[in-house]
Amino acid sequence: MILISCPDCGARDETEFHYGGQAHVPYPEDPSTLSDEEWGRYLFYRENTKGIFAERWVHSSGCRKWFNVLRDTVTYRIAAVYRNGEPRPTLDGDSQ
């Protein structure tokens, strides 16, 4: 079980949360102009990063707010937690 620090409630067990997959996936600005391929990509394709991954969690049994987490998908270690709407934080050692 991983320990997740909700930005509002602090550190709680993973079982209090639900997972939301990849973060920062915007809804297409003008869906009706998308081709079938582009719409299919929006619906069905998400990054499947091995390493640091920006992902969404919701504190379902707590404040019920969504927020974002940078987590290593190999070690499962959480590197950063940040609020919805905030940009992805830069980590030490990030290449960008």
Added chain:
Amino acid sequence: MADLLPEHPDFLWRNPEPKSSYDVVIIGGGGHGLATAYYLAKNHGITNVAVLERGWLAGGNMARNTTIIRSNYLWDESAAIYEHSLKQWEVLPDELDYDFLFSQRGVLNLAHTLQDVRDSVRRCEANRLNGVDAEWLDADQVKEVCPIINTSDDIRYPVLGATYQPRAGIAKHDHVAWAFARKADELGVDLIQDCEVTGIVKDGNRVVGVQTSRGTISAGKVALCAAGHSSVLAEMAGFDLPIQSHPLQALVSELHQPVHPTVVMSNHVHVYVSQAHKGELVMGAGVDAYNGYGQRGGFHVIEEQMAAAVELFPIFARAHLLRTWGGIVDVTPDASPVVSKTPIDQLYVNCGWGTGGFKGTPGAGWTMAHTIAHDEPHEYNAPFALERFSTGALIDEHGAAAVAH
């Protein structure tokens, strides 16, 4: 029971040095890569083939799964490929000359709610129309097939009935891998372990080889059979897959006398249970929620599946947990696999079998070999192409697959 186990075999394949070039390079030495190599050689006469495995053969999901084999999926496309697979399971012990303990002890998929009952009856009817053996059993009939199940009506989710596929069963997964490996090796395939693919070499839009931890190997065609790592390899090749990799865990109890005669699965209370030939109770459930490449997951998932198992099988209450482990499963949006050509010429992909690809091992190998040999899909895998994620022709098997398979 223990005396039924075969002797530990001698070395079953050569361990050759990689050659500088092959007609076909298969990435991933799990069940699917090995079966693909075997059927390339046997069905298509293509033997200048290497299987490259970064660890050891079957060290991925192949020898971590709970070995359930069945073909009772809902849609026609699934029935065709899974039933073809089951028919191969029925002949493979002879064909591969290897008794890998394929035991057709049947599978019960339990229904606990009225909606479960309706969906299950519908699935039975669909199965029968597709020539897949399936029966609907009421709670008393369930108890006849599996006397240790609690069918009383005073539990939280009483058993209202089950679908029953008598030809379903289990097999010894590591032996299945060795059986395919030995035959593929005999037919001339090079099985190369400790050889990690680190890059895909292209000439324009055409694949021409792979970079590996043991040097560059050129290839006429390349097949990805990397299960949980499929996205990583696709990225090396320059295309994307609609796959998310998740941890999937399983567990075994200590050894017991035979008490459990069949395989029982419950989507609703989230557990499935069989008893291995040696006597361990083998259990699994659903994936851990988050993406993960760590081959391990959270203990709460194990705890929940054991709670469900004890509710269904009160006599397991004092069985001890011996061991838990995890694999990395490659999950698609429609819980159906991808066996397909790719946007790169002469590069093929078999993945997305997620929690249920052990049963599909022969079918995946058969159709993948055909696709590689002809540069065209076999009729059984044509519906499982990547294009379905833009045409919308999904093959939604969440109902038949939900707990994991």
